[in-house]
Amino acid sequence: xxxINWRLISTHTILIIGVLFMSLPVWVAFATSTHAPETIxxxxxxxxxxxxxxxxxxxxxxxxGGVMKKVTALAMLKxxxxxxxxxxxxxxxISMLAAYAIVYFRFRLxxxxxxxxxxxxxLPLEVRIIPSFQVVxxxxxxxTHTGLIVPLIASATGTFFFRQxxxxxxxxxxxxxxxxxxxxxxxxxDILIPLSKTxxxxxxxxxxVVGWNQYLWPLIMxxxxxxxxxxxxxxQIYQILxxxxxxxxxxxxxxxxxxxxxxxxxxxxVFQNWFVKGxxxxxx
Amino acid sequence: MASIELTGIHKTYxxxxxxxRGVDMNIDDGNFIVFVGPSGCGKSTLLRMIAGLExxxxxTIKISDRVINDVSPADRDVAMVFQNYALYPHMSVRGNMSYxxxxxxxxxxxxxxxxxxxxxxxRIYDFLDRxxxxxxxxxxxxxxxxxxxxxxxxxxxFDEPLSNLDAKLRxxxxxxxxxxxxxxxxxxxxxxxxxxxxxTLADSxxxxxxxxxxxxxxxxxxxxxxxxxxxxxxxxxxxxNLINVRFDGKKLNNGEVxxxxxxxxxxxxxxxxxxxxxxxxEAKPAKLKLRVDLVERHGAENLxxxxxxxxxxxxxxxxxxxxxxxxxxxxxxxxxLKLNFDPKQAFVFKxxxxxxxx
Amino acid sequence: xKRVQFEHSSIPYLFIAPQxxxxxxxxxxxxxQAIYQSFLLEDAFGLSSQFVWFxxxxxxxxxxxxxxxxxxxxxxxxxxxxxxxxxxLLLAVKANEVIRGASTYKTTLMWAYAIAPPVAGLMGNLxxxxxxxxxxxxxxxxxxxxxHKLNAFDAGFVVxxxxxxxxxxxxxxxxxxxxxxxxxxxxxxxxxxxxSPTRRFWTIVFPLLAPTTFFLMVIxxxxxxxxxxxxxxxxxxxxxxxxxxxxxxxxxxxxxxxADLGGSSAQSVVLMFIVLALTVFQFRxxxxxxxx
Numbered sequence: 001x002x003x004i005n006w007r008l009i010s011t012h013t014i015l016i017i018g019v020l021f022m023s024l025p026v027w028v029a030f031a032t033s034t035h036a037p038e039t040i041x042x043x044x045x046x047x048x049x050x051x052x053x054x055x056x057x058x059x060x061x062x063x064x065g066g067v068m069k070k071v072t073a074l075a076m077l078k079x080x081x082x083x084x085x086x087x088x089x090x091x092x093x094i095s096m097l098a099a100y101a102i103v104y105f106r107f108r109l110x111x112x113x114x115x116x117x118x119x120x121x122x123l124p125l126e127v128r129i130i131p132s133f134q135v136v137x138x139x140x141x142x143x144t145h146t147g148l149i150v151p152l153i154a155s156a157t158g159t160f161f162f163r164q165x166x167x168x169x170x171x172x173x174x175x176x177x178x179x180x181x182x183x184x185x186x187x188x189x190d191i192l193i194p195l196s197k198t199x200x201x202x203x204x205x206x207x208x209v210v211g212w213n214q215y216l217w218p219l220i221m222x223x224x225x226x227x228x229x230x231x232x233x234x235x236q237i238y239q240i241l242x243x244x245x246x247x248x249x250x251x252x253x254x255x256x257x258x259x260x261x262x263x264x265x266x267x268x269x270v271f272q273n274w275f276v277k278g279x280x281x282x283x284x
Numbered sequence: 285m286a287s288i289e290l291t292g293i294h295k296t297y298x299x300x301x302x303x304x305r306g307v308d309m310n311i312d313d314g315n316f317i318v319f320v321g322p323s324g325c326g327k328s329t330l331l332r333m334i335a336g337l338e339x340x341x342x343x344t345i346k347i348s349d350r351v352i353n354d355v356s357p358a359d360r361d362v363a364m365v366f367q368n369y370a371l372y373p374h375m376s377v378r379g380n381m382s383y384x385x386x387x388x389x390x391x392x393x394x395x396x397x398x399x400x401x402x403x404x405x406x407r408i409y410d411f412l413d414r415x416x417x418x419x420x421x422x423x424x425x426x427x428x429x430x431x432x433x434x435x436x437x438x439x440x441x442f443d444e445p446l447s448n449l450d451a452k453l454r455x456x457x458x459x460x461x462x463x464x465x466x467x468x469x470x471x472x473x474x475x476x477x478x479x480x481x482x483x484t485l486a487d488s489x490x491x492x493x494x495x496x497x498x499x500x501x502x503x504x505x506x507x508x509x510x511x512x513x514x515x516x517x518x519x520x521x522x523x524x525n526l527i528n529v530r531f532d533g534k535k536l537n538n539g540e541v542x543x544x545x546x547x548x549x550x551x552x553x554x555x556x557x558x559x560x561x562x563x564x565x566e567a568k569p570a571k572l573k574l575r576v577d578l579v580e581r582h583g584a585e586n587l588x589x590x591x592x593x594x595x596x597x598x599x600x601x602x603x604x605x606x607x608x609x610x611x612x613x614x615x616x617x618x619x620x621l622k623l624n625f626d627p628k629q630a631f632v633f634k635x636x637x638x639x640x641x642x
Numbered sequence: 643x644k645r646v647q648f649e650h651s652s653i654p655y656l657f658i659a660p661q662x663x664x665x666x667x668x669x670x671x672x673x674x675q676a677i678y679q680s681f682l683l684e685d686a687f688g689l690s691s692q693f694v695w696f697x698x699x700x701x702x703x704x705x706x707x708x709x710x711x712x713x714x715x716x717x718x719x720x721x722x723x724x725x726x727x728x729x730x731l732l733l734a735v736k737a738n739e740v741i742r743g744a745s746t747y748k749t750t751l752m753w754a755y756a757i758a759p760p761v762a763g764l765m766g767n768l769x770x771x772x773x774x775x776x777x778x779x780x781x782x783x784x785x786x787x788x789x790h791k792l793n794a795f796d797a798g799f800v801v802x803x804x805x806x807x808x809x810x811x812x813x814x815x816x817x818x819x820x821x822x823x824x825x826x827x828x829x830x831x832x833x834x835x836x837x838s839p840t841r842r843f844w845t846i847v848f849p850l851l852a853p854t855t856f857f858l859m860v861i862x863x864x865x866x867x868x869x870x871x872x873x874x875x876x877x878x879x880x881x882x883x884x885x886x887x888x889x890x891x892x893x894x895x896x897x898x899x900x901a902d903l904g905g906s907s908a909q910s911v912v913l914m915f916i917v918l919a920l921t922v923f924q925f926r927x928x929x930x931x932x933x934x
Contacts, residue, residue, distance in 0.1 A: 097657040105654035131672035154664035213758030215872040264756035358837035370827035384835035
């Protein structure tokens with residue numbers, strides 16, 4: 001009896017420490033965001049919520065100049081949302097179409113085109129930052145949603161994921177469909193897509209989080225404040241804080257981090273099963 | 285000496301499900317006992333409690349007079365053969381068989397000797413350096429057994445080891461297991477849902493239903509003298525014929541059927557009459573009439589299935605009455621067979637609790 | 643390949659076109675540009691450029707500052723990989739063991755994945771802030787003369803800590819999945835064969851997790867190379883004196899801040915080769931799948 005109990009206690013202890021390690025920073029961020037800046041300056045980071053929740057968040061979200069020079073957090077939130085959703089949907093659509101073509105059709109350029117798609121794995125954004133910026137700028141797409149989303153959605157991961165999934169669909173399905181007179185498009189729409197529902201959901205969830213959290217690309221191609229996403233706003237607020245000046249508004253900085261974190265975290269929590277599935281399947 | 289004693293064993297899962305309700309059992313040293321019963325009856329749970337893989341909610345288990353409730357599985361000196369073999373995928377056959385001994389600190393040479401001896405006994409000597417995924421199902425099962433044998437434990441535990449093998453292999457392995465056990469003389473507990481395995485392997489058979497032991501004893505005893513309706517219908521292939529009846533003081537009645545030769549039965553309770561298919565004959569006088577629906581020819585014998593005329597069958601799952609006859613008996617479909625049986629070979633059960641009255 | 647396929651002539655081209663188009667415009671063309679620009683030397687105003695062959699490579703890539711960044715990137719990647727894999731493995735194993743509270747633990751350990759690197763960076767930065775940061779005060783209180791603005795080691799410490807923190811969730815999820823892939827009967831057989839749980843872990847569980855571990859190592863190294871840009875950009879920015887520069891950060895810095903297009907492009911090309919090597923390694927060793 002003794003042995004079992006000790007082991008159980010140590011296991012739970014380790015887990016609790018782990019949970020605290022992972023959660024405390026965010027909790028502290030939230031708690032601190034609800035205090036007045038003077039309190040923070042005086043006493044440092046706060047562990048318990050203060051009384052300024054509504055005041056701070058209201059300012060940050062709705063008041064122009066509340067957190068950035070002009071744009072409100074609400075506007076940035078909108079931008080983040082558009083990016084997240086647009087990226088997720090765009091990625092799914094493009095990859096599904098391409099994967100369908102590759103798996104279900106025999107056509108002459110199939111193999112070379114596949115390798116072209118594969119090449120994107122070798123060219124992460126970080127490696128082609130500056131020329132990408134030049135291209136987008138040249139196309140007049142700076143500071144646009146299109147320019148923000150489109151260049152990101154063509155990487156190979158989504159295509160590989162759907163390709164793998166489509167390959168696991170039994171051949172008999174296609175044979176039966178052809179006997180039933182289905183055209184390629186009908187097969188895709190009536191049979192393949194419904195079959196893929198769970199996978200699509202999983203990928204949408206993951207890609208929403210990935211899109212929302214995009215940093216480098218939005219950083220370099222949004223030049224005007226009103227196009228900032230929340231995640232970029234984080235960067236800017238850091239500048240503002242670092243420049244000191246009057247009373248550094250730490251609570252607003254923390255509030256912004258909470259706002260930037262909340263939607264993707266909520267998505268991950270609510271759709272946890274799909275999220276895990278999507279993550280595990282897509283990385284293989 | 286490796287006798288096993290179970291006293292008052294109960295097992296309730298945290299979600300409230302009761303797996304085992306009060307099991308008492310004594311198993312003698314060297315005995316081959318089989319736990320048999322339908323899925324979910326608790327037989328595997330019992331086995332796993334003896335192995336230490338499941339907690340015991342209440343009761344005690346003793347091996348060789350030593351209470352092992354709180355002893356860790358590795359210290360209980362029991363070895364187990366799993367249904368899906370549970371071989372360590374990343375180790376060779378040799379590795380799999382040596383692992384347990386290595387952990388117990390035996391010297392390498394001794395481990396080697398034991399492993400090779402067991403391998404020869406099981407005819408897997410040539411595979412010693414292969415990986416499990418290079419072996420067939422039967423070979424893997426033998427490795428699993430080899431892993432158990434090498435340990436020279438006090439008790440062997442088998443958890444439906446042959447379920448994943450094809451029919452022919454199953455028969456072969458069954459014989460091998462029995463032979464091995466007899467040769468080694470180790471107390472063994474074998475769990476299966478397959479009646480044939482149970483009847484042929486067991487020195488002692490325990491029929492388990494809903495967490496309780498319905499009856500325990502030598503297989504033939506359970507066949508000839510079932511204690512409950514459940515045991516009578518579970519043991520015996522083809523399944524025993526069951527008819528709902530009521531006793532009127534002199535005869536058992538159901539609809540148009542009236543059967544004499546019984547006495548001393550309660551008159552105001554629902555009863556079930558059990559007649560084994562092989563105790564029926566076509567001798568006169570006719571006690572039961574059967575309208576033939578199907579004749580199954582099994583080579584040396586025929587099984588004739590039909591609808592009992594004038595009475596209803598007690599079993600919801602089976603709708604057919606079965607009569608075992610010899611291979612030359614080929615009635616036409618739709619014809620009527622007149623059957624007789626000896627009341628002394630029949631069983632009468634109380635319908636409410638399955639208790640056997642006659 | 644599928645046994646049965648359509649043999650239509652135009653539909654597949656239509657379907658694959660969007661992706662290919664975007665790839666050409668936004669992937670291949672910029673990559674080609676990067677290679678081209680790496681051979682150029684532009685003047686400060688971008689008005690004229692000179693073809694200088696490999697001078698940019700010689701000047702920028704194998705310069706002291708690049709080597710410093712390379713060195714840090716390697717150390718950084720190794721530390722982040724090992725630490726976050728180690729912590730995640732420990733937590734995954736424990737979370738797999740408990741029954742009560744299992745799903746709560748799993749959920750709370752998982753969700754940190756959703757936090758963007760720069761956000762984590764900012765949070766961490768403020769927690770290490772000299773004025774308000776508790777961690778800063780705490781470390782100084784226990785005798786560590788902590789100053790991540792001045793001390794290279796301290797700066798590295800901050801960046802590693804935040805990066806590890808963020809990555810634990812991902813590894814945790816994959817390890818959990820890997821653990822659940824080990825058949826229960828195998829671990830049960832091990833309980834009968836081996837008394838010590840620790841020994842059981844290292845002889846049975848850990849070897850069977852090898853594919854997952856390998857795979858995560860590649861993922862983590864990639865993460866440390868590339869995705870930590872967000873963290874560094876919101877914390878140390880490579881300070882002090884380039885000590886916490888990663889190769890990726892340097893590309894960005896030299897290109898956007900330093901306006902050294904040629905040099906930055908040269909670095910990009912070198913990075914391309916590194917990615918190539920990593921990808922080849924991944925496909926060769928991982929896709930072969932250490933399978934049993």
